[in-house]
Amino acid sequence: MIEGAYDLAEDKGEALAVEGVSVWLSGREILHDVSFSLHRGEFTGLIGSNGAGKTTLLRTILGMQVPTTGTVRIGGSPRGAHGAAVGYVPQKILLDPDIPLRSRDLVGLGFDGHRLGIPLRSKHRRILVEEMLEAVDASRFADSRVGTLSGGEQQRVLIAHALIRHPRLLLLDEPLANLDIRSEYEVVELLSRLAEEQGIGVLISAHDMNPLLSAMDRIVYIANGRAASGTTDEVVRTEVLSKLYGSHVDVIRIHDRILVAAGHEHDGLPAHTEPSVWAIGGRS
Amino acid sequence: MFSGFMANTWIVATVVAAVAGVVGFFVVIRGSSFAAHALPLGAFPGAAAASLLGVNAIFGLVVFSAVGAIGIGQLSKRGKRDVATALILVVLLGLGALFLSMTSEYAPEIYSLLFGEVLGIAKDEVGPIIGLGVVAVLAIGLLYRPLMLSSISPELGEVQGISTSKMELCFLLVVALVTAMALPVVGALLVFSLMVGPPAAARAFTNRPQVAIVLSAAVALVTVWASIAISYESNWPVGFFVGGFGAGSYFIGRGWTWLSRAYATRADTAVELEHAA
Numbered sequence: 001m002i003e004g005a006y007d008l009a010e011d012k013g014e015a016l017a018v019e020g021v022s023v024w025l026s027g028r029e030i031l032h033d034v035s036f037s038l039h040r041g042e043f044t045g046l047i048g049s050n051g052a053g054k055t056t057l058l059r060t061i062l063g064m065q066v067p068t069t070g071t072v073r074i075g076g077s078p079r080g081a082h083g084a085a086v087g088y089v090p091q092k093i094l095l096d097p098d099i100p101l102r103s104r105d106l107v108g109l110g111f112d113g114h115r116l117g118i119p120l121r122s123k124h125r126r127i128l129v130e131e132m133l134e135a136v137d138a139s140r141f142a143d144s145r146v147g148t149l150s151g152g153e154q155q156r157v158l159i160a161h162a163l164i165r166h167p168r169l170l171l172l173d174e175p176l177a178n179l180d181i182r183s184e185y186e187v188v189e190l191l192s193r194l195a196e197e198q199g200i201g202v203l204i205s206a207h208d209m210n211p212l213l214s215a216m217d218r219i220v221y222i223a224n225g226r227a228a229s230g231t232t233d234e235v236v237r238t239e240v241l242s243k244l245y246g247s248h249v250d251v252i253r254i255h256d257r258i259l260v261a262a263g264h265e266h267d268g269l270p271a272h273t274e275p276s277v278w279a280i281g282g283r284s
Numbered sequence: 285m286f287s288g289f290m291a292n293t294w295i296v297a298t299v300v301a302a303v304a305g306v307v308g309f310f311v312v313i314r315g316s317s318f319a320a321h322a323l324p325l326g327a328f329p330g331a332a333a334a335s336l337l338g339v340n341a342i343f344g345l346v347v348f349s350a351v352g353a354i355g356i357g358q359l360s361k362r363g364k365r366d367v368a369t370a371l372i373l374v375v376l377l378g379l380g381a382l383f384l385s386m387t388s389e390y391a392p393e394i395y396s397l398l399f400g401e402v403l404g405i406a407k408d409e410v411g412p413i414i415g416l417g418v419v420a421v422l423a424i425g426l427l428y429r430p431l432m433l434s435s436i437s438p439e440l441g442e443v444q445g446i447s448t449s450k451m452e453l454c455f456l457l458v459v460a461l462v463t464a465m466a467l468p469v470v471g472a473l474l475v476f477s478l479m480v481g482p483p484a485a486a487r488a489f490t491n492r493p494q495v496a497i498v499l500s501a502a503v504a505l506v507t508v509w510a511s512i513a514i515s516y517e518s519n520w521p522v523g524f525f526v527g528g529f530g531a532g533s534y535f536i537g538r539g540w541t542w543l544s545r546a547y548a549t550r551a552d553t554a555v556e557l558e559h560a561a
Contacts, residue, residue: 064442090439098541099313099436100487100496106436113433114444116426118494145491148545161440 014076015040015169015201016061021070023056029225030056034070036220036229038201040168043192044229045212046205048222054205055091057222058171061203062088075168087162087200091173095154097147103157104129104142110161132160135197136190152183156190163194170194172204176211184211191215209236210257236260290516292405296413297508300466301478303417305486305504306424307462308479309497310455312487314435317480318366319356319456322373324463324475326352329380331397331467336387341397342412345467349460352376357453399523400471402512409468416465423458431455432493470508474523478504481530485537503533 016038023031031053038044048054059065061072071078074085095101107129108119119125133139136156141149146157155175162170172191176184192215195202206212209219213232220229221236223244228235235241236258241249252259311320327349334344352372359368384394396404424431434441434451441448459479466475482503486496511525 062443088443090437090443093437093439095436096313098487100491100493101436102491105493109429109433109436109440110444113429113441114446115429118425118428143491158440162443 013040014038014073015042016075016203017073018057018061019071019073021057021060021067021072023053023060023065024068025056031060031067031227032225034222034225034227036227038169038203038218040199040201041196042217043195043202043212043215044204044218044220045209045216046203046220046222047207047209047212048205049207052222053225053227054222055173057227058088058173058203058205061169061171062086085168087165087167087170089155089158089162089170089172089175092177093154093158095147097145099145099147101146102143103138103146103149103160104133106146106157107132107160107164110164128164132164133157135163135194136160150183151179152186155179155183155187159187159190159194163198163200166198167200169201169203172202174205174207176204176206176208188212188215213256213258232258290403292407292410293402293512296405296410296469297402297512298505299414299417300469301504301508302501303420303462304466304475304478305482305501306421306497307458308483308504309486309493309500310424310431310435311459311476311479312483314455316455316459317476319353319369320459320476320479322356322369323349323352323456323459324467324472326373326376327460327463327467328397328472329376329383330464332380332383332387332394336383340408340412341468342409342416342464345464346416346461348376349463350457353456353460354453357449357456360452361449396471397467398472399521400467400469400474400526402469402522403516405469413465413469416461420458420461420465423454423461427451427454427458470526471523474526477527477530478507481532481534482507485533488537488541507533 014037018037019035021031021034022029034053034057046054046057056065060067061074063072095106108125110132111125111128112119130139130142133142136159138153138156138160141153141157146154149157159170159172159175162172170191175187175191179187188211191202191204194200195217203220204212209216209221209232216232218229219232219235220227221241221244223241224246226244228240228244236251238249238251241251241260250259250261252261308320311317327345330344330346330348331341332344333348334341337344355372355375356365356369359371430441430444430446431451431454433444434446434448438448441451462479463475466478470478483496483500485503486500489499490496507526507529511522511529514520514525515522
């Protein structure tokens, strides 16, 4: 059990609230009136094709992008001096295999990397790092060079790095990209378990919702800078998504998978408006 | 070879090697080797300018390498770092050509600035060199954690509020300090061989960053000590041995990495085969 998790797990308070957020970048509206909220312990997928606005939305939540209108609240307080309230795993982190750095060093830097000086040997820090590595099932490769680990293993270490300061909210930008199916499944399992165990809100962006279906409590579906949120059954429906895309889309369920097929040519839209939602599963 | 005038040589060379080994660790993991090469070359005209003005050469070196560091840091915010580095280098070298044409320095002195003059360190240079070395190591100690995180991944640094461009500027200024202290000793052309060879070798032998830094300083020390000793005995230039040992340690490190990975793969395969059986 992780230190500090006991009370958090009980607290189903608000982890994140995005209210009426619009973002204009160089004369283009990237996000239009996006609103949704996320509670502690909830696992939410932020789904949309490339260029739909997922990364801009994550950057706005992180405070790296100032919204043109609207507000972002984290853990009930306005965005800003959030400190350790948000953990973030950026997209496509490539760790150099030539850098002498163990998994435990990287996790430790998540705890105090922003502070000046050389890390002092402290029992508190060491125990915290051990616990975090254990929580993400990474104890096995705690002393391995992190750059030489597999994609799934690196992803675990990065999650521990992001979680060690016990944030209320964990954001992950496309953490499943470049993972094989097995690691994909394991990372989703892990995140869903961590959300519950540690009482944090988890928001994970992905272009394909299928690997997340079994774990997702809620979905935020984003297309053309507009978002719809709710449970998967509420959101992933022909009416809702057609409105979002501004053209007719079909939602087809095949076994346990969902296919969103967009853009009929007779709608006057080219067939490949949203190419990545075409493929079942979108896995190439 | 340990007599009177050589004492200064040993002291200064030891300080230069240790500091270059420590700072070089970050040069290598950040991929800043080109900057570490450009700053000493760009700083070299500073020595010429200092002699024009009749001040201590180290003063000119500090000013020129710092200007070079700030220039590279500012320009690479907007464009590619290697282009920015090359541009700054070209401008400073152009100034160097101008200053050299104006001074009455003899060719041997220019030669020693380029290739170093470790066997003839002047007494008044010892103090400033040790001072700059201490400042450089303290700066690395102070910046250690944010610099490490920003070097591993600028994005992970930014998440914790560490500005990538500020870290780059601070780090280049530290490299500039090392440049100014090491240039009179090992020469403009070879400063960076101490900042690249030993750390590149050290990172192969350990997974612990702090151990790698100490190891890098140790390899740099052995390189420099051995180079001076052999140079003293053979009368061949120190620079030849520093460059040679630097490259040699790099290849030993590479070889070690290759061997240990090959061994690890074979061990994994053996385990898998055992499971399969």
